[in-house]
Amino acid sequence: MKKIFSSMYEVYKMTLVFAGDYANSFKKSLILHTISYIFQGLAFAMFYPFLKALFNKNFVINEVWLYFSLMVLFSFIAIFSRWKAQDFDYDGVMIDITHKLREELGVKLRTMPLDKLFSYKTGELNSIFSSNIDEGVLLIGIASSLILQILVVPFVIIGVTFFIDYRLALIMLIMFPLIIPLNSWKKRVSNEDLKEYFNANAKLESSFIEYIQGLPILKAINQVGMNAKNLQTSIKHVKEVQNQSIYKAKIPPALMGMIVELTLLSLLFFGLYFVVNDTLALVTLGACIVLFSRLTEPLSSTLSLLGMFDFIQTAYTRIKELLDIKEIKTYEPIQTPKSFDIEFKDVEFSYTNQEKKTINNISFYLPNKTMTAIVGNSGCGKTTLTKLIMRYADIQEGTIKIGGINIQNIAYEELLKNISVVFQDVYLFDDTILNNIKMAKPSASIQEIEEAAQSAYCHDFISELPQGYDTKIGDIGGNLSGGERQRISIARAILKDASIVILDEPTAALDTQSEVAVQKAINNLIKNKTVIVIAHRLSTIKDANNILVIDNGEIYELGKHNDLIAKRGKYYNMWKAQQRIKNWTLNERI
Structure with missing residues (x-):
């Protein structure tokens, strides 16, 4: 049981960290949920005195109405508390937390060392930004509510049962120690499966992105179908992981359901024995069986709900690992260079x-x-x-x-x-030509952008496009030729007007005509600059x-x-x- 609460406490602490300014709202939600389920348990527990008063030989209607009124009052308090507690889930707070978390991750990507960034596959980052945040953070409110219900309501009922008949309470309690080894077994299997599941999905996303980007090549070599081996292997691996996970995961919940049913049968068996021996009233046993029957379904799903916390914890860990990467640090004294040797x-x-x-x-x-110039073998x-x-x-x-x-x-x-860099492999964004050039200097005027384009020898072909500078260039600049993309990237660098220019063989993949045009553009770019080629x-x-x-x-x-x-x-x-x-x-x- 200690391990169960330890795991839940770790998730609780991480939630408070990720919640940030909303941490108090999350605590308030948990407190209100706890109050709600305490009163829900008390409302159920009133079934004991209610039935006893209802079937009492000396029937007193006021006594029956008293316990019925208490049931209604406790139920109303439970419903009202839960309604207020759910503000955390349904009042936009969780959306704000996930939005803020994605913003923090976006800042982390901008400030972390690029070698750390490139140690992640694209699919892994996609998985963290989308599924890990949605499956982790968005689930925490619902998961916390359900697990509190399962923990609080039964223990309130068992606590009241101790005052009614301690023997029945002890029989109900016996099942809880049996949950611990089952949960440990499920948690061990779950942790292995979740890690493999997240890795398999990240690899699938990476393979899918690689497949889409490489589709022109695959078509050229007639390998777009079953011969797209990386994607096919990733899809098959995800299926295998899911099948293994389902097979392993179904045994502990089945055993848990069996334990709950055996507990119910034990209550019935020993309860009838006590009734036959005149040590227990039949109406008390009936109330106990009805109450426990009401709890069998949520208790049977205990392991599945605890498994949700394993899922959330795994998602949190992946998010935290990314957030914990140290940013590029600037050391004191901070200085600004005046020359650029x-x-x-x-x-x-x-x-x-x-x-x-x-x-x-x-x-x-x-x-x-x-x-x-820097030369040498690959x-x-x-x-x-x-x-x-x-x-x-x-x-x-x-x-x-x-x-x-x-x-x-x-x-x-x-x-x-x-520093400006012109790469051999140009990356342009799926936006207008104007915005692709302008991102080097957001405050630039149209005239400055056109002057940079003219210096890069790309103004003429841009002017001939259907919408001119407002023409969308397609994903990664796919609507332009290699030479045209390269000259736009050089126009971007000219507009930036950095004092250091790094050229990574920008003409290597171009035809002769494009190379001449690009070389002229480069000559304008590197005037009065410190240049590394x-x-x-x-x-x-x-x-x-x-x-x-x-x-x-x-x-x-x-x-x-x-x-x-x-x-x-x-x-x-x-x-x-x-x-x-x-x-x-x-x-x-x-």
Whole structure:
């Protein structure tokens, strides 16, 4: 029983935390529910003296009316208290709590380190934001009400029965110790099943999102049906988990129902024995059987209701784990950079749960308003270096400075304000072109937006669209070509006018015509900026002020193009390999 109350108390404490300003309303609701069920139990208990007075040989009508009136009065108090208690559920309070909780989770997503964010699958986050909040928080009021009813009403009736006949009360009490091992068994199975259930559903959501996003590719390779293996496997896994859960979950409630029925039979058997031996009045036994029969249905569902708390606790735990992730912290003294040179000094970094260092003791200096290219094989740490500048995650050793100031001393919003990124894979929102560009500077005028679009060489094709800048571009910009999407993302970066620009090979996936247009747009973007280019095509970064050659998270070579070619090292070998590929002809391949 201690474990049962301990689990419920944990849920109670979490509810108070999540309820926030409404915590007192939740406490008030519980108190009113408790009062309601105490009086409901007393109303039922009045059945003893009512029947006794009704069947008394010396029938006194006033006595019958007294106990009937008490039943009515106690029932009225119970109904009124429950009606007031349900304000918490039906007066919009629960909706406000879930809304506030989703807002808190939204803020957490904006402020948590991105490496922590990306450790979650999209389906997991969807599950926490939707089903965990709805299934957890919205259920707490109803679940608390039902479990209080099951706990309070029977114990009030049993308490009154002690004053009527302690033997009958003891027989009723015998069933409660038997509930404890049943609940422990169900809880152990339930915890395992719930964890697997939530994980299976999160994986299903992730697989579904992946399937929808990859549908064009799947159609191209004729794999949209049963051969969409990830989605099919996830669907099948959810079905298996549900089947196993149903099979395991049906045994404890069945045993619980059996215990309740056996208790009722025991009351009848021993009660009749006491009646035959003239130690118990038949009318008292009749009242006891009627009252306990009234309780058999809710008592039989005890384990299912306690299981709701396991469900709620699991949902709460998942929500709390996300909320407990530490936000990106800005350390004192908070400073604002005046120039935008970048310095890495003895920087070491490894991703969570990875022993191998992704960045290993790297030091370099990038002067203000210069272009630096970062090259190297896939997985060598190029992108990680740029992410660390934006505090994607905090480094384990060393320092990163902008304008001579440690980035951990720069307010996070101020840091991001000064950095623009143009990715190879462009993400545009399902909104108008105007709003997609404007989000870089919400206060921008139409003229400023058009000027940014002109600098990014996308104004002309936007003007030819049906609604011009008010044209909706579709999910992830699906209504535009790759080059058009890229130029809109560059227009967004131009409008932001950040002092540091990071280019993650923005022309790699484009055709020649689009590449020329995008390159012109980039040239306008990077004027008078500190620029970092993650490069795969070495021909595009020949004129860079500095080239960092990264290998296994370390700086292998550093210098300008001609100097690195003269060294005949790793960069030279990469350059020669690309030149050979460039010079291949179709005949040579044949």
